[in-house]
Amino acid sequence: MSSDNIPWNPKMRQKRTPSDVVVDGIIWLILIAVVLVVMYPLWFVVIASFSDPTAVSTGNVTLWPVGFSLDSYRMILADGRIWRGYLNTIMYSVIGTAVNLLVTIPAAYACSRREFKPRRLIMLFFTFTMFFGGGLIPSYLLIKQLNLLDSMWVFILPGAFGAYNFIIARSFFESSIPEDLRDAARVDGVSYYGFFLRIVLPLSGAILAVIGLYCFVSHWNDYFTGLIYIRSQDKQPLQVVLQNILLANQTDQGSVGMSAAQSQNLGDQIKFGIIIISTLPLLILYPCIQKYFNKGVMIGAVKG
Known part of the structure; x- marks a missing residue:
């Protein structure tokens, strides 16, 4: 033998x-x-x-x-703004992530289809936004004219579409959804919308998890938007609330119920406690979708 x-x-x-x-x-x-x-x-x-x-x-x-x-946690959690900030950030992150997926995934799938002729031109427009922007002042004037100032929608609508996430999703659809599936569906009389909803989405759990995690983390860590566009204290996200508490503690204003001496002694410990409080939900969320995250990144990176 x-x-x-x-x-x-x-x-x-x-x-x-x-x-x-x-x-x-x-x-x-x-x-x-x-x-x-x-x-x-x-x-x-x-x-x-x-x-x-x-x-x-x-x-x-x-x-x-x-x-x-546990003194630092007692001092931080004693401030009622923490819980309001948590609720706001969770709401902004969940709704914002849902809107991101609702806008990005269909657009990415449409541009992954070879029979869609304008896809290269649309890709050029989307890619252009990754390198050029209007700047802070024009963006502020635009947000003001759209009546989004001091509104929860300022966290959601301006960043509803992300070119980077769009490119990742488009690469995934091009490299991971066989054309034979579309041919078989066409033979069975399935429309484009039916094919996308009934076949493509169930096979795209990995990329949905990847983009969902990207968007959720981006919304959760969004500090600049709340600082620039939000004036009402009851609409501030968690990151701005924690920053205000930290600054108040450093200036001995007693916003978390501490005396000046306590503020001096617990200043560094409060900083560490704020880091844990602001990142704890993400530390819990990431292990739950880690397997989808790894798979989605690898598959989406196969073809650019």
């Missing part, structure tokens, strides 16, 4: 040489070092937010909390 006729056995592996072991060991050490460099700052923020402020300021906090304390 020739070697070509021998069935392949996945359990059969090439014998490893000492040099292979050394190279693998070096790669593992490098990967571990990179993970530690990336994770330690995050871990330090967590333990510092639960540690005694004096221990943090003197450098005694390294790997574990020292002098466990």
Whole structure:
């Protein structure tokens, strides 16, 4: 029997040489070092937010909390604006992400179809917006003329369409949706709308998760919009509320119910607590869709 006729056995592996072991060991050490460099700052923020402020300021906090304390969280959460800011940000993020997907996904699918003749011209217009913008003052005047000042829609409508997300989704549809599916659907009498709704969308869970995460994170971290366009305190997003609390604490204004001495002692710890409070929902959300995120990024990057 020739070697070509021998069935392949996945359990059969090439014998490893000492040099292979050394190279693998070096790669593992490098990967571990990179993970530690990336994770330690995050871990330090967590333990510092639960540690005694004096221990943090003197450098005694390294790997574990020292002098466990929840004073910073009590001071932050005692301000009622936190809960209103959380509610506003969740509303802006959820509605904004839904609008982003509703606008971006159909447009990306339409421009992925070869029979759609103007798609290259439309792509040129969309790509142009990635490199050129009007600037702050023209944008402010435009928002004012559209009557979006001090409105929740200023967080949603101006950024409803993202050219970057559009390009990722278009690449996904071009490389991952076989043309044979459209031919089969056409034979069965399925229209473009039916094909998109009943076949394309169920097969696009990965890219929907990727773009949804991108949009949600963008809305959640949107600080500039609330700072420039929102005047009512009850409409401010969480990021602006936390920034106001932090500034008030630094200037000893007592906006979170602290005396000047307490503000001085807990200043750094409050900063760490604010970081945890503002990023906690994203830290919970990301592991839930991580598998879709990895798959969608890889598939969308196959073809540009």
